[in-house]
Amino acid sequence: MFTYLYEAKHSTSIFMERSGKNESQNSVIFALIYGATYLPAAWLLKHQMIGKPLSIIVAIIPIITFALFVLKLIKAFSVMDEVRQRVQLEAVVIGFSLTAMLIMLLFLLELCGVSNPGWFGYGHLVGYCWLFYFVGWFVSKKKYDV
Amino acid sequence: MKNTIKVERAKKNWTQADLAKHIGISRQGLNSIETGKFIPSTVLALRMAKAFNTTVEVLFQLDDTEQ
Numbered sequence: 071m072f073t074y075l076y077e078a079k080h081s082t083s084i085f086m087e088r089s090g091k092n093e094s095q096n097s098v099i100f101a102l103i104y105g106a107t108y109l110p111a112a113w114l115l116k117h118q119m120i121g122k123p124l125s126i127i128v129a130i131i132p133i134i135t136f137a138l139f140v141l142k143l144i145k146a147f148s149v150m151d152e153v154r155q156r157v158q159l160e161a162v163v164i165g166f167s168l169t170a171m172l173i174m175l176l177f178l179l180e181l182c183g184v185s186n187p188g189w190f191g192y193g194h195l196v197g198y199c200w201l202f203y204f205v206g207w208f209v210s211k212k213k214y215d216v
Numbered sequence: 217m218k219n220t221i222k223v224e225r226a227k228k229n230w231t232q233a234d235l236a237k238h239i240g241i242s243r244q245g246l247n248s249i250e251t252g253k254f255i256p257s258t259v260l261a262l263r264m265a266k267a268f269n270t271t272v273e274v275l276f277q278l279d280d281t282e283q
Contacts, residue, residue: 153245153254214253216244 093146100139108132112193157210164206169199219276221250224268238267 111132115125147158176190225235236246239260248254256264258272265272 151241151245152257152260153241153248156254214248215251216242216248 093142093149097139097142097146100135100142104132104135104139107135153214153216157207157214157216160210160213161203161207164209165199165203168202168205169195172198172202217252217255217276217282218279219250219252221246221264221275224270224275228268235264235267239263 111128114120114128118125120128147155150158172190173195176185179185221235225232230238232246232250233243236243239246240263241260245254249256249260261272261276265275268275
């Protein structure tokens with residue numbers, strides 16, 4: 071009986087670990103799909119190679135893939151162990167805070183008449199947002215040594 | 217917060233990977249707890265205590281400055 075319970079507990083933790091890995095892999099795959107739709111869409115729209123009705127569809131596709139990626143990320147988050155959850159949470163908090171700070175700074179500089187849209191357009195802000203998330207991830211991983 | 221996870225592991229002759237598997241977390245996560253960088257939740261602390269057949273109080277103690 072005890073052996074059976076031990077085996078059951080052991081296999082449950084292995085299942086949790088595998089399930090966590092699968093979910094993490096899924097979220098990485100969906101992140102790549104998002105990247106694979108976002109970059110060509112941005113390129114096509116920037117060079118105005120397609121008509122307006124099709125442009126709108128092309129503009130929406132990366133948003134859909136991003137939404138799917140976020141859903142997969144949330145699912146992966148729910149099966150992560152608590153140390154990894156903390157790392158992800160801190161990465162998001164740091165990423166969000168730095169992005170909010172940058173947007174505030176840009177807004178205030180714009181009021182002063184000092185702004186450079188060539189470096190800080192909407193498209194660039196998406197890039198900075200990702201960059202800040204990875205900064206937060208790196209900092210948090212270092213903090214908890216995982 | 218200090219802990220005696222390493223001592224309890226040594227008593228059972230378990231590696232970090234063995235204990236991590238028992239309590240359902242990653243080895244790196246366990247290392248983070250063992251070195252005191254991360255304080256686990258009550259559920260995880262209880263699971264750990266159960267794996268060692270001991271109590272949470274034996275595994276985790278407050279530092280002198282925290283008391």
